[in-house]
Amino acid sequence: MKIYIKYMVSQRCKMMVRDEIDRLGLRYTIIELGFVELPDDITQQQHDELKKNLYHSGLELLDDKRSILIEKIKNVITEMIHYTDVLPKTNYSEYISEKLNYDYTYLANAFSEVKGITIQQFIILNKVEKVKELLLYDELNLTEIAYKLHYSSVGHLSNQFKKVTGLSPSFYKKLKQKRNSNLENV
The missing domain is CATH 1.10.10.60 (Homeodomain-like)
Structure with missing residues (x-):
């Protein structure tokens, strides 16, 4: 599953995203500028929590194509x-x-x-x-x-x-x- 993230443009952003993914107990395969690839689907609750936490760090989850x-x-x-x-x-x-x-x-x-x-x-x-x-x-x-x-x-x-x-x-x-x-x- 790929999750796309707005404003993720630096190594520091990648570290913040990695910290949030780890904090939620999720596994990831790749964290790159603009996206994270997860081996498993996440629940709506995990999605909402990730969205909220990233938003507080100045990042946004993207949902529309x-x-x-x-x-x-x-x-x-x-x-x-x-x-x-x-x-x-x-x-x-x-x-x-x-x-x-x-x-x-x-x-x-x-x-x-x-x-x-x-x-x-x-x-x-x-x-x-x-x-x-x-x-x-x-x-x-x-x-x-x-x-x-x-x-x-x-x-x-x-x-x-x-x-x-x-x-x-x-x-x-x-x-x-x-x-x-x-x-x-x-």
């Missing part, structure tokens, strides 16, 4: 950008379509209808978040970050970053460095 599909799309994108070292060589539409076994046009229309933004816009937002993270780690320069995230150039990365955040990547990095030095002086 459309919401589940949207979460699957979001999780594929999140995993692709944030949790893999190398982005796929194919274009994103092919990758997402292949991963979910749906026609990309269908996925794109459903996503836009529910989320109010396109899949491409969601990918850009996630890539910008990854750029922020990599800038803060200060292990890669902007050219290396652009290459790692498949931007055609540093200029392209900078333009998208500024469009989303209102700041240039270098200014963003300076702000964070200044904030950190101010915190050290407190």
Whole structure:
């Protein structure tokens, strides 16, 4: 039995879900971003208890097929950008379509209808978040970050970053460095 969970986007979320599953005395075979696979069916009481407990942790059980599909799309994108070292060589539409076994046009229309933004816009937002993270780690320069995230150039990365955040990547990095030095002086 698969249970789909909204807002489950990090390792910490997976740990919270594992704790709740254990607390209810349920067995699981897989806990991944966005879902848990259980070897057995659960009772309505267990379902309701899990739903209530996850809700208090900021997570939600998904019951309708459309919401589940949207979460699957979001999780594929999140995993692709944030949790893999190398982005796929194919274009994103092919990758997402292949991963979910749906026609990309269908996925794109459903996503836009529910989320109010396109899949491409969601990918850009996630890539910008990854750029922020990599800038803060200060292990890669902007050219290396652009290459790692498949931007055609540093200029392209900078333009998208500024469009989303209102700041240039270098200014963003300076702000964070200044904030950190101010915190050290407190």
